[in-house]
Amino acid sequence: MLIEEPLMPDDYAGHATLGRRLESISGCATFATGEHEYTQFGYQQLIDPGVQLLQPDVMWMGGPTEFSKIVALAAAQSVPWIPHGCGVYGYYMAMAFDDIRLAEFMMMSDQADQIEANFGKMFKSEPLPERGYIEITTTPGFVLELNRDEVNLIRPYDRKRVR
Numbered sequence: 001m002l003i004e005e006p007l008m009p010d011d012y013a014g015h016a017t018l019g020r021r022l023e024s025i026s027g028c029a030t031f032a033t034g035e036h037e038y039t040q041f042g043y044q045q046l047i048d049p050g051v052q053l054l055q056p057d058v059m060w061m062g063g064p065t066e067f068s069k070i071v072a073l074a075a076a077q078s079v080p081w082i083p084h085g086c087g088v089y090g091y092y093m094a095m096a097f098d099d100i101r102l103a104e105f106m107m108m109s110d111q112a113d114q115i116e117a118n119f120g121k122m123f124k125s126e127p128l129p130e131r132g133y134i135e136i137t138t139t140p141g142f143v144l145e146l147n148r149d150e151v152n153l154i155r156p157y158d159r160k161r162v163r
Contacts, residue, residue, distance in 0.1 A: 001029045009036035012045045019050025035084035040069045057084035058093050071097050087118030091134050121150035
C-alpha cells in the first residue's frame with residue numbers, strides 16, 4: 001500500500017514518527033511525500049526521518065537545476081523518487097535520470113475516465129500516454145507550443161483595465 005502526502009509537508013517530526021511506525025511493520029505500507037517541498041535542504045529533512053519515496057515537482061521547485069540536486073541527494077542515500085504529476089515537465093525529468101522508470105500521470109478529466117492533457121488546451125502537442133507509455137521527442141527543450149487561440153492572451157496587456 002502506498003500512502004501519499006499523509007501529513008502536512010513541513011511536519012518533519014510527524015514524518016519521523018510515521019517512518020518509525022511503518023518500519024516496525026515493514027512490508028505493509030510505503031509513504032511518499034515531497035510535492036510541496038522546494039529545496040534540497042527540505043528534502044534532506046524528509047529523508048532523515050525515513051520518508052520512503054520522494055515526489056519532487058519540477059514546476060514547484062523552480063526547475064530542473066534544483067530537481068537534479070534533489071535526485072542526486074536521494075540517490076546518494078538510496079531513497080527512490082518519482083516526479084510528482086506535472087505533465088511533460090515531469091516526464092522529461094523521469095527520462096533524464098537512469099534510476100527512474102515511471103512518472104505520475106494525473107487523470108484530468110472531470111470523471112477521471114478519459115486521458116486528457118495535463119494543461120488542458122493551453123499547449124498544442126502535449127504528449128499523452130498510449131497504452132501506459134509516453135513518447136517524448138528528441139527535439140531540444142520541452143517542445144510545447146502555446147495554443148494562442150485557446151488561452152485568449154491579450155498582448156500588449158491594457159493596464160488601464162485593471163484600475
